[in-house]
Amino acid sequence: MQFRLEKRREPSRLMSYATPFAAVLLTMVLGAVVFSLIGYNGIGAVREIFLTPLTNPYKWQDLGIKAAPLIIIGTGLSIAYRANVWNIGAEGQYVMGGLAGTGIALLTYGMTGWWVLPLMVLAGILGGMAYAAIPAFLRTKLNVNEILTSLMLTYASVQLIYYLIRAPWKDPMGMGFPQTRLFSEAARLPTIIPGTIVHLGVPIAIIVGLIAWFIMTRSVFGYRMRVVGAAPHAARYGGFSENKTIWLAMLVSGGLAGLAGVLEVAGPFQRMVPGFPTNYGFTAIIVAFLGRLNPLGVILAGIVLAITFVGGEVAQTTIGLPNAATGIFQAMMLFFLLAGDILIKYRLRRVSPQPSVGAA
């Protein structure tokens, strides 16, 4: 018996919405099997990773603050990827957003006033945009692949943190620790639910997702992104220049990554530390794809990935699962998702071993 892939003329819409769910389910099943085989309590691992964060209300606040940056960055990436602009360096733009916000916080240290935080946010967005502008410039002017440049710039941004917090921005009373001083009150993101750690970034993430969804489905901007990704030649015929699209895609995704960065430094961290880059920018790539490059899907996918982060920590303490387990689960999810995508576009057809030829 033989199988081959046959292209479907009209991919099923239902299936394209169903695959992310199937991918998550398959990940849970296969994860349980694999971890059982290597000697862990597989079922327990899956329960701790995927269910405990949901059933234990104490973990919800963790979910919220982990999901927020993933959703904000993932939304930006979903927009760029629609246009086939492959910004892989959201992590670097996130770092630059955080640094720009930190710069304002340190400049305004000790001042009070409502304007400090908005100014930081603005600086963060601009910082992310400016950093994304480098790959955009190289791509449009010199035709350098943005995948490579945006990725490599990420490592440069991390070095910049190390430099700044060791020398010019170092906390004068930090007993030599490489970190900035704690931001003053006006530069800290307020919590919205008293007694928890849920900060303003959480509702902002949801609002960003909703606005992006509206723009992508209704506006000429969203149409431009979709048509450039689907058929670049037709896009040019329709009056959408490729270079302008690359710029827009990079600036939007970079700006949102920068926004996530400044919210993160002003919220959970409240100072710049060496541990600030936490791979949100890379995980958000999975979020964007798991969410079908659709901002509403990205909101859901951001929550799912946040569950695996929170659950991974739970499983570490309760059943001694290694930290890398979280990464394995996330990778499996992406893998099943991509496999599912192939089956949406193609159908598997059983080919009996060619009786036709014998008859000839």
Add this chain to the structure above:
Amino acid sequence: MPNRLELTGITKQFPGVLANDHVSFAVKPGEIHALLGENGAGKSTLVKMIYGIMQPDAGEIRWNDEPVMVANPKAARKLGIGMVFQHFSLFEALTVLENIALGMDAKIPSRELESRIRGVMETYGLALDPHRTVATLSVGERQRIEIVRALLLNPQLLIMDEPTSVLTPQEVDQLFTVLRKLAAEGCSILYISHKLHEIKALCDTATILRAGKLVDTCDPRQETSRSMAEKMIGTGLKDIVKAAGRTFGPPKLVVNRLSTGKTGHFDVPVDNVSFTVRAGEILGIAGVAGNGQNALLDALSGELIGDDSEAITIDGLGIGLLNTTERRRQGLCAVPEERNGHAAVGDFTLSDNSVLTARDRLGMVMMGLINSGAAKTYTGRVIADFAVKALGPASTAGSLSGGNLQKYIMGRETLQKPSVLVVSQPTWGVDAGAAAAIHQALVDLSMAGSAIVVISQDLDELRALCDTLAVINMGRLSEARPVKEFNVEEIGLLMGGVHGATEGTDAIPA
């Protein structure tokens, strides 16, 4: 003698469309059998099943009197079925020989392959140098590669889906000589085309499909083009209504010394082209594909922007530096020759495809937001006015048959009432009834005062439609003259002349 191919009750259902409905007919050895039908009648679907690209839902295929199941194209080739598609799958940067070698199911040493290729070419008088790069070949020569590729397998049945829509009259004649010779040797040929006079000249039998059903089988030599067209449509055919003795208005589109730089490696640029189209006039541009037509269309539509504002003017206003969107606002609409991925996006709905070019002229955008209701209404009008066979504005462009997509695109542009319309191959792959409707729409638009440029390889179309005619060759345009002053031979020579001369050097004598 048993039938070479016999189909019984072949049925194929697509979502919402019954593409083939119990189709039964037979092809005899050595017969040239035409498959006719309107756009979307199910011709391509039927031959795709014979060649194993798709499987029928019901029915039987018998091959030399044995029932067979053709699982895939490879199995079809093993049976002795060859197919030449309208769109070639060739690598531009490779040579003829390399392209053929890549397409072979079995590995053959290249020296042996070359001698076999030369053998086939000599037998059938197909002139082609195996060591030339595909990029330097004309469309007719590229088609010859596909034919040689099919003939190397000694097929007993050769399927050709709209093979002549891109050929010059001379190339068509050469193709027919080859096909007749093949048939004389016993190879059957299944031939799909919308050009009915060719069917009359070539085919022994014609099977006519309408809406997936077989409606008639006839002898094309006993029919007229018109009677066959009417059998396909099921009703009478309309003639183009063109007011006699029309006078033209003032110059509307003036092109003055337009040149384009070389864009791709293999594109022929436009070289110092000048012409004038008056209000109410239809100018035809004849020429063999690959002589700068694409560059000319891109330069006029604004996809390629030059450096001289005055090189293109509409009503005296220089638009040479404007982009496509701005030119559309100035009243210039254009239809490129390639419909998939250029004039339309296959994955998008028809409604979304209307937004692509009509959004500004028809007010589909307000403050950066798309008015999808307006797009849907307009698309509905295009579908109705141009009799596009589609389930509705929400169907994706990719689900339409070739000719129906072309009708939609032509409708989308003409109904915008542009003051200048530039179209390339307006009736490419469109059936006789629809071609007449498209021609009429163009004539009506010109009578309303628009200036129209039609780039086409179909001389019959240009002669029926245009007021003035010019010929493009290697990026240069001949002087435009009233169409009545030309005869077919003269145009054919102008089109092929220079081209043929540069290529004659390495051709194998036919």
